[in-house]
Amino acid sequence: xxxxxxxxxxxxxxxxxxxxxxxxxxxxxxxxxxxxxxxxxxxxxxxxxxxxxxxxxxxxxxxxxxxxxxxxxxxxxxxxxxxxxxxxxxxxxxxxxxxxxxxxxxxxxxxxxxxxxxxxxxxxxxxxxxxxxxxxxxxxxxxxxxxxxxxxxxxxxxxxxxxxxxxxxxxxxxx
Numbered sequence: 001x002x003x004x005x006x007x008x009x010x011x012x013x014x015x016x017x018x019x020x021x022x023x024x025x026x027x028x029x030x031x032x033x034x035x036x037x038x039x040x041x042x043x044x045x046x047x048x049x050x051x052x053x054x055x056x057x058x059x060x061x062x063x064x065x066x067x068x069x070x071x072x073x074x075x076x077x078x079x080x081x082x083x084x085x086x087x088x089x090x091x092x093x094x095x096x097x098x099x100x101x102x103x104x105x106x107x108x109x110x111x112x113x114x115x116x117x118x119x120x121x122x123x124x125x126x127x128x129x130x131x132x133x134x135x136x137x138x139x140x141x142x143x144x145x146x147x148x149x150x151x152x153x154x155x156x157x158x159x160x161x162x163x164x165x166x167x168x169x170x171x172x173x174x175x
Contacts (some may be wrong), residue, residue: 010072011077011105022040024165027161032077034079037079043056044128061089068080068093069096072097072100078102103175106150107168109154110154112158117139122136
């Protein structure tokens with residue numbers, strides 16, 4: 001495929017719920033065949049599999065790291081769609097890329113228009129059966145550490161999902 005990266009790449013999409021990560025991730029995998037790992041889907045499956053699981057803790061991320069590691073070792077590129085709110089989760093994605101000798105592109109998706117962000121959170125419908133989306137109040141309370149490392153920041157209030165995917169693939173090709 002024209003424009004396909006020559007090396008396996010891990011693209012870690014990060015950001016608060018409702019910023020547009022999933023929409024951008026879908027645009028990315030539509031352009032270049034990649035493994036798509038969505039933490040929401042993994043965590044929901046873990047909760048569904050256990051009758052008593054309310055909070056799966058770090059298990060969803062641990063599963064995603066393992067799946068990413070496996071697929072990268074097979075030569076596939078991976079798009080990880082997750083809030084990725086803590087420096088420890090970000091460092092874990094970096095370790096996966098290092099362990100598999102893969103390129104890493106870290107992307108923080110933000111929505112600088114607070115009213116638009118709120119509208120998205122309050123109006124969206126779950127695309128995973130039985131999945132409970134967070135409220136606007138839950139998004140505002142979400143633990144999200146400031147970044148201390150380099151990353152590509154994409155403001156979904158300023159660019160479309162397609163434009164964001166183009167920016168990200170451009171960054172992939174630059175590496």
